[in-house]
Amino acid sequence: xxxxxxxxxxxxxxxxxxxxxxxxxxxxxxxxxxxxxxxxxxxxxxxxxxxxxxxxxxxxxxxxxxxxxxxxxxxxxxxxxxxxxxxxxxxxxxxxxxxxxxxxxxxxxxxxxxxxxxxxxxxxxxxxxxxxxxxxxxxxxxxxxxxxxxxxxxxxxxxxxxxxxxxxxxxxxxxxxxxxxxxxxxxxxxxxxxxxxxxxxxxxxxxxxxxxxxxxxxxxxxxxxxxxxxxxxxxxxxxxxxxxxxxxxxxxxxxxxxxxxxxxxxxxxxxxxxxxxxxxxxxxxxxxxxxxxxxxxxxxxxxxxxxxxxxxxxxxxxxxxxxxxxxxxxxxxxxxxxxxxxxxxxxxxxxxxxxxxxxxxxxxxxxxxxxxxxxxxxxxxxxxxxxxxxxxxxxxxxxxxxxxxxxxxxxxxxxxxxxxxxxxxxxxxxxxxxxxxxxxxxxxxxxxxxxxxxxxxxxxxxxxxxxxxxxxxxxxxxxxxxxxxxxxxxxxxxxxxxxxxxxxxxxxxxxxxxxxxxxxxxxxxxxxxxxxxxxxxxxxxxxxxxxxxxxxxxxxxxxxxxxxxxxxxxxxxxxxxxxxxxxxxxxxxxxxxxxxxxxxxxxxxxxxxxxxxxxxxxxxxxxxxxxxxxxxxxxxxxxxxxxxxxxxxxxxxxxxxxxxxxxxxxxx
Numbered sequence: 203x204x205x206x207x208x209x210x211x212x213x214x215x216x217x218x219x220x221x222x223x224x225x226x227x228x229x230x231x232x233x234x235x236x237x238x239x240x241x242x243x244x245x246x247x248x249x250x251x252x253x254x255x256x257x258x259x260x261x262x263x264x265x266x267x268x269x270x271x272x273x274x275x276x277x278x279x280x281x282x283x284x285x286x287x288x289x290x291x292x293x294x295x296x297x298x299x300x301x302x303x304x305x306x307x308x309x310x311x312x313x314x315x316x317x318x319x320x321x322x323x324x325x326x327x328x329x330x331x332x333x334x335x336x337x338x339x340x341x342x343x344x345x346x347x348x349x350x351x352x353x354x355x356x357x358x359x360x361x362x363x364x365x366x367x368x369x370x371x372x373x374x375x376x377x378x379x380x381x382x383x384x385x386x387x388x389x390x391x392x393x394x395x396x397x398x399x400x401x402x403x404x405x406x407x408x409x410x411x412x413x414x415x416x417x418x419x420x421x422x423x424x425x426x427x428x429x430x431x432x433x434x435x436x437x438x439x440x441x442x443x444x445x446x447x448x449x450x451x452x453x454x455x456x457x458x459x460x461x462x463x464x465x466x467x468x469x470x471x472x473x474x475x476x477x478x479x480x481x482x483x484x485x486x487x488x489x490x491x492x493x494x495x496x497x498x499x500x501x502x503x504x505x506x507x508x509x510x511x512x513x514x515x516x517x518x519x520x521x522x523x524x525x526x527x528x529x530x531x532x533x534x535x536x537x538x539x540x541x542x543x544x545x546x547x548x549x550x551x552x553x554x555x556x557x558x559x560x561x562x563x564x565x566x567x568x569x570x571x572x573x574x575x576x577x578x579x580x581x582x583x584x585x586x587x588x589x590x591x592x593x594x595x596x597x598x599x600x601x602x603x604x605x606x607x608x609x610x611x612x613x614x615x616x617x618x619x620x621x622x623x624x625x626x627x628x629x630x631x632x633x634x635x636x637x638x639x640x641x642x643x644x645x646x647x648x649x650x651x652x653x654x655x656x657x658x659x660x661x662x663x664x665x666x667x668x669x670x671x672x673x674x675x676x677x678x679x680x681x682x683x684x685x686x687x688x689x690x691x692x693x694x695x696x697x698x699x700x701x702x703x704x705x706x707x708x709x710x711x712x713x714x715x716x717x718x719x720x721x722x723x724x725x726x727x728x729x730x731x732x733x734x735x736x737x738x739x740x741x742x743x744x745x746x747x748x749x750x751x752x753x754x755x756x757x758x759x760x761x762x763x764x765x766x767x768x769x770x771x772x773x774x775x776x777x778x779x780x781x782x783x784x785x786x787x788x789x790x791x792x793x794x795x796x797x798x799x800x801x802x803x804x805x806x807x808x809x810x811x812x813x814x815x816x817x818x819x820x821x822x823x824x825x826x827x828x829x830x831x832x833x834x835x836x837x838x839x840x841x842x843x844x845x846x847x848x849x850x851x852x853x854x855x856x857x858x859x860x861x862x863x864x865x866x867x868x869x870x
Contacts, residue, residue: 239305239374246301253368255292259285260316260361262594268354269598273605279327286324293317302372309364309371316364319357326350362392366560375565384563391560393430394515398552399595405545406599407606409535418477418534420526421470427486428463431456448497455493462486479532484522484548491515491555504567506577511558518551554588 233241245253263285270278293313304310326346335343366388370376376384404412404419412419434456439449466482495512499505521544526532529544536542561584570580 241303243302249299252295259288307371309367323353391556394556398549401549420480423483424463424466428460431459479526484519487519507562510581514555522548557584
């Protein structure tokens, strides 16, 4: 009871102190001239420190912590603790400054709400770290987790808003008759920046989500354009009043947005209902930029800045249309999945146009004109800001991509040392397959894997003759690779249908019935195959399986007998995965992903860089390692390397070993 009382007094003291400091934020209003929002003094050193600390905390550290939290990285808590400490320090510095004084403003009021959000986030995070799951805590924990996730993603947006409020308050802008124009510029400018960020997200880590949604990106873009156009149509003019200045242009711009948006929604689906790319969002950007470049202004500097904004937006629209129609040829992504350099241009130009439009209000233009700053210098500064934000977004998405999938440490995978880290990025990239469907988080597993669909993704890695230089290339296909021919599986001394070898479970684990009852892959010694009597069909005819004439396709057939179709498979191979795909697809399986694991061994021959082998997994079966007769030509450590890489890709799955030699090589 005493402890609860002490905690209550402490909380009350903190809230009282916070309220007192908040009321004291409007310092010495007597020094502020009539009709002005700020005093004439410059910003002092304490206020500059406040600005820098808060920009670092809310603009960099908290976004990084948010991404680390999404991927459940162990650095999430330390980063957020650092950001919280800096934010609290900056908050009190903002109330202790001298120099320029400020009247009542939205920045001071919103700061308290932002700090309340931060404190709530810290409290919920601390509660979740206690891992209280029994009794009523189980229900409370689910609600707290949801609130923690939502608030964590909302804080960066609120931080951006607060930083804009801070800039406005520091200059005393956006009051009286200027408020409406400020709102239009800052809201629309922030919208263009947000569009650019979303475009970057979809480009780098959002393709899997798009495939699951069953819609093209233009569907969502056009929906937002149509909704925003409806808002602009009825808000850009005060209905019942006289049409003044640019009311007609603004209203018509809203009309074309919702009209074009509806057309884009219609074109976003093909005749068969499949997602389809289209030109509409890019063309809307182009038209909007053209209209804004001819927007009449009150002074020359404002005119030139608006022209620069319009041209930048026009360039964003043109490059977006070129990307969709010519770079991607109406596909969702490149065949390799790796973004081309041209695809980075539209999102960057959207960010640059957003900064330019936010910085083109009447008060800003009057201040720059009085200071003698030219439009060229101003635009270059704004583009510098755009590049910095562009860099930050790329860094955040990179952190997400490399942490969402398990890493491949060089000390465990010798082959990784022989090519650039970017070559192995496709192996662990989170957007290609979300591991959350295969493993359980601390709130219980969620089956997301069921939402994934084709197209299949293939990555092939090869080395030079010495095995020292690796190169990797990826491509996507929308239908199975066709086999070169179909023949009976026969090996010299007679027909082989199945071997006598039996699969074995790992030590201490029970063999699943689906695996134990099924036959393994072809024997590792094809020159001396076990002679078997051909199985007879009910009609008394010899029953032979039709498969493509390679070891790889024989292994694919074994998968079909072990994992009865239809089964959704995650496949990795030693060597080219293409030979497996036709057999698996023909048998009724769905291959969600086909992955090649590079090994550290030199090529066996020029025509056969690696012996074929296959690792397969489905949510309802443990991992089984099949291998071709020639796989024993690869050294034991190389086989173990392949298994370790596959384990990192699909963690938590079991291994079933089919041959004693392989079991010895893997050390299991």
